[in-house]
Amino acid sequence: MSDSSSESLRRTPLHALHLECGGKMTAFAGYHMPLHYRDGIIKEHLHTRESAGLFDASHMGQMTVRGDGDLASAAAVLEKLMPADFLSLTAGMQRYALLTNSQGGILDDLMAQRLGARFMLVVNAARKRHDFERLRGAFESGGGTVEWLERALLALQGPAAGAVLAGVVDDTNLDDFKFMQAREISVAGVDCIVSRSGYSGEDGFELSVANADAAALARRLLEDSRVQLAGLGARDSLRLEAGLCLHGSDITVATTPVEAGLNWAVAKARRPGGARAGGYPGAEIIAAQLPANTARLRVGLLPAGRAPVRAGAELLCASTAAAVGVVTSGAFSPTLRRPVAMGYVAREYADAGTMYTVVRGKRIEVAAAKLPFVAHRYHR
Amino acid sequence: MKYTEDHEWARAEGDAYRVGITDYAQQQLGDIVYVELPAVGDEVTAGAEAAVVESVKAAGDVKSPLTGVVTEVNAALADAPETVNDDPEGGGWFYQMRATEPAQLDALLDSDAYQKLIDALE
Structure with missing residues (x-):
């Protein structure tokens, strides 16, 4: 503290x-x-x-x-x-x-x-x-x-x-x-x-x-x-x-x-x-x-399962295991009751990229997702 | 119930010990959103990481109070990790274990000593 x-x-x-x-x-x-x-x-x-x-x-x-x-x-x-x-x-x-x-x-x-x-x-x-x-x-x-x-x-x-x-x-x-x-x-x-x-x-x-x-x-x-x-x-x-x-x-x-x-x-x-x-x-x-x-773009990221994926987590290609991105913000979404994140990924993964990351030795699938996760409700 | 200085508890359940984190620990962590438990059969060592607890903001280690073998885990936490906040020393238990070195229990804090520890922290 x-x-x-x-x-x-x-x-x-x-x-x-x-x-x-x-x-x-x-x-x-x-x-x-x-x-x-x-x-x-x-x-x-x-x-x-x-x-x-x-x-x-x-x-x-x-x-x-x-x-x-x-x-x-x-x-x-x-x-x-x-x-x-x-x-x-x-x-x-x-x-x-x-x-x-x-x-x-x-x-x-x-x-x-x-x-x-x-x-x-x-x-x-x-x-x-x-x-x-x-x-x-x-x-x-x-x-x-x-x-x-x-x-x-x-x-x-x-x-x-x-x-x-x-x-x-x-x-x-x-x-x-x-x-x-x-x-x-x-x-x-x-x-x-x-x-x-x-x-x-x-x-x-x-x-x-x-x-x-x-x-x-x-x-x-x-x-x-x-x-x-x-x-x-x-x-x-x-x-x-x-x-x-x-x-x-x-x-x-x-x-x-x-x-x-x-x-x-x-x-x-x-x-x-x-x-x-x-x-x-x-x-x-x-x-x-x-x-x-x-070469890279900021995107939304949806990790599979319940474990939050945090900032700094590396994103790897689901098929080749090549490094293709990094998480810059990640947390549990109280509204969606699931982990959400955002980060930078290579352009070819920005639309429908299937990636994974490793958290404490375990593989977690991560999908590129559209932002925002929760629709804006501004008074326009 | 016995306590560690790292805010875990161990309680005898028959000839096994049930393990969890204290009310103070869940308060410090805030809203718990994910718990990673050991597997049944895993060997755990006193003072070494046995589980992980994640709040909205951060992840924290849960260290085993005792050395031994995991015999049961609280699978309900997978879908309801908030139980650790709501009932940390009851329904929010993490795992049950068979202690291979039960004498380690004597080195843990009793409730008075643990209360003094957290009073000093607050």
Whole structure:
């Protein structure tokens, strides 16, 4: 257990609430975070799929980007770092974007939203200092500024999330608040930056809130009987069922957006023939790989039987025993009640590949499978 | 019932011993989704891995409290591994064995000593 070193770990504004609610705490990206609460990962996971889970995502990095004069100057700088279309991002909209390196590898994945005349970025906890320095460096020669937005982040996820939120906001008609939109609204009397998105595959919201208001807002949301706290364990199993990538595991500096099947995160305007084609790190490599010209691809994987197949497991051809891939995430799926995984396999195994892996000396058949394992239910 | 410092238990059942993991162990592991048991006839050694238990997040070893031969396994765990969470020291038993060195039992912890051990961990 990590409790002996918990003194050196950072705490989010919800730390006391986690302990009070029986959080089983663990070290994650330098923070003392709840892996799960009293009910355990499976119940928290299923409750999120059936009703609504409340997650503390305050360890993630939040930043504000502003332009020099107009936002277009800042958009131009961001587009030098990412193959996304920031110029056409209209106020109130959010996009998924990837920071790439000169080899086309993925330095981090993030959400970018435009709020009036500024951008807000939400990046992974373990990469936030790296990302901030990369952005700061890019803005050194002008175009705008980047600064930390030191706030808490709550994620309310699940089919009941819309009804729950409607109960604590002034404008109770949230129907026209669609997936991947963002609004600055008052939630239970607290100013929030709310996006309709998340990391579970369900409808839901991420609420950026001042640190001082975060615990009270979380407690208010928990007053609704449809809402239950859920920890990092459920967050991970939910995103795996939804086929969503975890940076550092499923996408890394050594995987490109095309290998990862994230072509949709390479905007049309930035592709060959687009209005602002290329101009980001690794553009030539990524352009040459589009639409799917890579030796390997990220796929879903279904291991036979009940034994979970974990990250790092090697995948071998069922007939030749040649090494053809590797598992990057693997766990038990509470929804499907069976092991699921994702990983990279040689292209010829991506569609209907029959492979196997060896776990503790035993052969387990593994089939390539379509992602997501559990259908997305976003509010589109 | 006797306990190991690694959170397994052994209980006499006639002239055999039944083996499982403690309530503390199942709490630490969280939701158990898979149990890999030894086969009947396998030789197990005190302190050496005899079974594997997997939770949603991770895999853990189960070490045999005693040396001997496996005579029966709890096959029901294959379809209902969560029984280990629900009833770790009853229906969630792992295997039954014939001890070839029953004197090893004396080196295991009694319930008071085991309780002190987990109190110190919490």
